[in-house]
Amino acid sequence: MSVPEQFEGFMIEDSKNWSDFKKQKFTPKKFESHDVDIENECCGVCGSDVHTITGGWGELATSPICVGHEVIGKVIRVGDAVKEFKAGDRVGVGAQVQSCMQCKMCKSDNENYCPNMVDTYMAPYKEDEGHSDKPMKDSSGNQIFSQGGYSSHIRAHEQFVFKIPDNISSTDAGPMMCAGLTVYSPLVRAGCGPGKKVAILGIGGLGHFALLWAKALGAEVYALSHTPSKEPEAKKLGADHFVCTKNEKWSEGLEFTFDFILNCADMTNEFDIATYLGTLNINGEFHNVGLPDKPLPQFQAQVFTTNGSKMGGSHIGSKKEAIAMLKLASEKNIKPMIETIDISEEGCKKAVEKVKVNDVRYRVTLTGFHKAFGTGKN
Ligand SMILES: NC(=O)c1ccc[n+]([C@@H]2O[C@H](COP(=O)([O-])OP(=O)(O)OC[C@H]3O[C@@H](n4cnc5c(N)ncnc54)[C@H](OP(=O)(O)O)[C@@H]3O)[C@@H](O)[C@H]2O)c1
Numbered sequence: 001m002s003v004p005e006q007f008e009g010f011m012i013e014d015s016k017n018w019s020d021f022k023k024q025k026f027t028p029k030k031f032e033s034h035d036v037d038i039e040n041e042c043c044g045v046c047g048s049d050v051h052t053i054t055g056g057w058g059e060l061a062t063s064p065i066c067v068g069h070e071v072i073g074k075v076i077r078v079g080d081a082v083k084e085f086k087a088g089d090r091v092g093v094g095a096q097v098q099s100c101m102q103c104k105m106c107k108s109d110n111e112n113y114c115p116n117m118v119d120t121y122m123a124p125y126k127e128d129e130g131h132s133d134k135p136m137k138d139s140s141g142n143q144i145f146s147q148g149g150y151s152s153h154i155r156a157h158e159q160f161v162f163k164i165p166d167n168i169s170s171t172d173a174g175p176m177m178c179a180g181l182t183v184y185s186p187l188v189r190a191g192c193g194p195g196k197k198v199a200i201l202g203i204g205g206l207g208h209f210a211l212l213w214a215k216a217l218g219a220e221v222y223a224l225s226h227t228p229s230k231e232p233e234a235k236k237l238g239a240d241h242f243v244c245t246k247n248e249k250w251s252e253g254l255e256f257t258f259d260f261i262l263n264c265a266d267m268t269n270e271f272d273i274a275t276y277l278g279t280l281n282i283n284g285e286f287h288n289v290g291l292p293d294k295p296l297p298q299f300q301a302q303v304f305t306t307n308g309s310k311m312g313g314s315h316i317g318s319k320k321e322a323i324a325m326l327k328l329a330s331e332k333n334i335k336p337m338i339e340t341i342d343i344s345e346e347g348c349k350k351a352v353e354k355v356k357v358n359d360v361r362y363r364v365t366l367t368g369f370h371k372a373f374g375t376g377k378n
């Protein structure tokens with residue numbers, strides 16, 4: 001199957017014009033022995049895409065930039081060392097495309113914490129699959145950065161490519177690659193299951209998957225949301241209880257309740273964290289996967305002493321967890337609630353603007369890639 005020298009994507013040039021996408025060509029990293037080349041079919045739109053293009057997390061490291069890290073497509077070429085995949089396989093790629101594969105983290109199914117990881121977009125590549133200190137450069141001498149999935153193709157190290165079970169549609173599988181995995185990993189590591197009371201805070205892309213997984217894992221599930229209209233859907237997704245945090249007295253009667261709060265919300269900088277910590281059971285954890293633009297608010301350390309609570313966070317998940325998540329979704333026939341928008345300059349604009357104003361129920365998957373890029377003929 002033929003692989004083009006350059007890939008094509010809908011790209012942003014500067015964060016002042018963060019929703020002005022232009023279709024452009026870009027040079028991918030050099031093809032190496034563990035790489036898998038994928039012709040993209042669809043891609044979910046993550047809150048992190050919006051933080052990146054708006055400059056909320058910092059200036060763009062390179063321009064133009066193509067975001068998107070919930071990619072599903074078809075394998076069209078594999079490197080010499082790749083054993084797991086062959087041309088024609090339907091696969092997905094999430095928020096990471098490379099790690100060193102040699103450090104303590106990589107050797108213990110924690111490659112999502114490798115200090116030498118390469119994020120799916122806006123990360124500089126180094127030569128020799130990241131093992132050299134030399135930056136990887138294109139023929140004009142420019143540093144090559146990773147580029148994401150609002151694009152025709154993606155190239156990723158095989159460790160970060162996941163086989164998609166046949167009974168999960170591509171548009172449902174896309175959002176599992178980042179949103180699904182990012183909440184599956186901390187829930188499982190926290191022992192989410194029967195007998196546990198688990199609160200999911202912020203019912204967006206991540207939060208809605210967290211409701212699905214927490215319910216499937218057997219916990220008693222509480223949805224905590226500042227949007228009262230989400231109650232019926234939250235309950236359909238798996239919430240046994242719905243708590244509207246807009247109500248000033250929302251925490252009354254919930255003291256010492258939750259074993260785990262998974263914070264998927266985007267605006268924790270505006271939250272009264274002490275109130276949330278007060279709803280935790282003894283030694284319970286307030287766990288952040290939401291990554292707001294601004295720092296967390298200050299609060300007294302004494303807050304932790306009333307119930308021995310703790311606070312933590314996590315970054316996506318490992319391949320082992322991605323495989324287990326896909327198995328769970330496949331066996332229990334778990335389906336996310338998604339909206340689809342055909343990819344185009346206008347389609348990308350509409351999708352990211354909807355995420356920005358909390359108007360998505362609950363994830364957008366961009367579709368129509370073959371038509372937009374003239375691909376799909378392989
Ligand atoms: N740690 C990781 O590895 C990782 C991976 C992916 C994404 N993320 C981060 O996770 C966060 C969520 O991503 P997402 O894609 O799920 O975004 P999203 O779909 O926009 O969901 C965010 C949710 O936050 C809540 N929220 C928004 N504005 C709020 C406000 N002003 N006050 C209170 N709550 C508010 C809303 O839930 P309610 O309406 O229910 O309150 C909203 O649905 C982002 O910060 C993203 O960057 C982290």
Ligand SMILES: [Zn+2]
Nearest residue numbers: 046048178179
């Ligand atoms: Zn993401």
Ligand SMILES: [Zn+2]
Nearest residue numbers: 100103106114
């Ligand atoms: Zn490593």
